Amino acid sequence: MSNSPLVEYTLISPHRTSPRAYPITKITIHHMAGNLTIEQCGNLFQKRQAASNYGIDSNGRVGMYVEEKDRAWCSANYDNDHRAVNIELANDGGEPNWHVSDKAIAKCIELCVDICLRNGIKKLNFTGDASGNLTQHNYFCATACPGPYLKSKFTYIADEVNKKLGASVLPQDTPTQVICGFASKGDLSTFAALFKDLGTAAIYPKEGYIASAIALSRGDQKKVVDLGASLGVPVQVYETEATYGTPVPRNIYVNQVEPFTDDLYCRTEPNLSRSTRLGFVTPGIYNVYEVNDARQDLNNGYLWYRIEDKLWIPEGDWLYYYPAEEIPADDKDKKIAELQAENEKLLQENAVLKGSLETAENNLKIVRSSLNVATSDLQDIAVIADEYKA
Numbered sequence: 504m505s506n507s508p509l510v511e512y513t514l515i516s517p518h519r520t521s522p523r524a525y526p527i528t529k530i531t532i533h534h535m536a537g538n539l540t541i542e543q544c545g546n547l548f549q550k551r552q553a554a555s556n557y558g559i560d561s562n563g564r565v566g567m568y569v570e571e572k573d574r575a576w577c578s579a580n581y582d583n584d585h586r587a588v589n590i591e592l593a594n595d596g597g598e599p600n601w602h603v604s605d606k607a608i609a610k611c612i613e614l615c616v617d618i619c620l621r622n623g624i625k626k627l628n629f630t631g632d633a634s635g636n637l638t639q640h641n642y643f644c645a646t647a648c649p650g651p652y653l654k655s656k657f658t659y660i661a662d663e664v665n666k667k668l669g670a671s672v673l674p675q676d677t678p679t680q681v682i683c684g685f686a687s688k689g690d691l692s693t694f695a696a697l698f699k700d701l702g703t704a705a706i707y708p709k710e711g712y713i714a715s716a717i718a719l720s721r722g723d724q725k726k727v728v729d730l731g732a733s734l735g736v737p738v739q740v741y742e743t744e745a746t747y748g749t750p751v752p753r754n755i756y757v758n759q760v761e762p763f764t765d766d767l768y769c770r771t772e773p774n775l776s777r778s779t780r781l782g783f784v785t786p787g788i789y790n791v792y793e794v795n796d797a798r799q800d801l802n803n804g805y806l807w808y809r810i811e812d813k814l815w816i817p818e819g820d821w822l823y824y825y826p827a828e829e830i831p832a833d834d835k836d837k838k839i840a841e842l843q844a845e846n847e848k849l850l851q852e853n854a855v856l857k858g859s860l861e862t863a864e865n866n867l868k869i870v871r872s873s874l875n876v877a878t879s880d881l882q883d884i885a886v887i888a889d890e891y892k893a
């Protein structure tokens with residue numbers, strides 16, 4: 504998981520859980536209830552038992568306090584915080600309206616687009632409640648955050664972000680990996696030529712900055728890294744978790760396949776044309792819903808398995824094939840009931856574990872705050888000792 508290149512200032516807060524429990528699928532926007540600079544906000548998150556991933560001040564500068572790979576203690580909700588990137592916006596006006604500057608809102612839109620692209624979020628869906636993937640703090644607890652003015656801007660923010668996501672050069676469904684580097688104008692055109700050669704698009708968010716968010720194979724990725732090395736341009740490779748497919752448990756009455764590599768492309772259709780590439784298939788076991796034999800076709804040349812709606816993978820030595828076992832019809836219902844009971848049990852165990860984790864996190868918070876008190880007592884003692892010495 505990567506962080507935003509828009510960040511100008513970083514001060515990591517201890518008030519986080521590392522790593523986050525789920526991939527990023529949401530964004531939550533807050534207000535600071537004050538006109539803090541990104542530095543002041545960073546200092547506050549060192550002291551207060553809270554933090555956000557990012558903060559934006561009234562001049563539109565961006566600070567980072569918790570990396571995206573970690574959960575920020577921000578919206579007082581386990582599920583939301585572990586799935587969301589939390590952003591705090593400064594207020595250039597106070598109560599009751601808590602106004603936010605145009606610059607801060609414009610930068611927030613830019614940051615949301617960046618977060619969506621890097622994490623494979625195709626669209627921000629603002630529903631006015633916690634069911635959407637653009638959420639407000641007050642959906643999770645009794646708080647005035649994000650204030651009347653910012654609340655009135657959520658539809659606008661979602662619309663602007665979606666416009667930019669739709670207008671970007673990235674085809675839907677493909678951002679699995681992001682490659683960024685900084686280059687001179689001359690180097691930039693050399694990179695652009697390579698991207699073109701690889702059939703992938705390059706975007707230039709600002710001058711001298713290269714980013715490609717198209718799914719590149721590991722081999723293509725290496726060509727970009729090698730070019731960077733030969734030009735002396737630092738190129739960073741971020742591998743996101745945006746792989747495709749939902750593995751299912753092993754069962755015995757449907758045909759199943761198990762891809763065991765993490766660089767096998769899954770495709771929207773059973774053919775090898777570049778436009779069908781979706782991303783990499785998540786290793787695991789899948790039911791086979793449809794088979795397409797294209798082995799006579801010179802361009803495709805594979806036996807294809809459909810493992811989800813519009814998700815095809817080719818037969819090869821990168822997967823195991825498990826044929827369905829014949830079982831008597833009488834046993835089948837029993838088997839299904841057994842598997843369902845087993846699944847139910849696992850779900851219950853999971854809920855218990857999640858509860859223990861919450862308790863442990865709360866205990867940790869208490870210990871941390873005691874530690875803060877002890878530290879400040881120690882500092883007081885040190886001051887008194889110094890006075891005595893003097």
Ligand SMILES: [Zn+2]
Pocket residue numbers: 532533534577640646648649
């Ligand atoms: Zn808030």
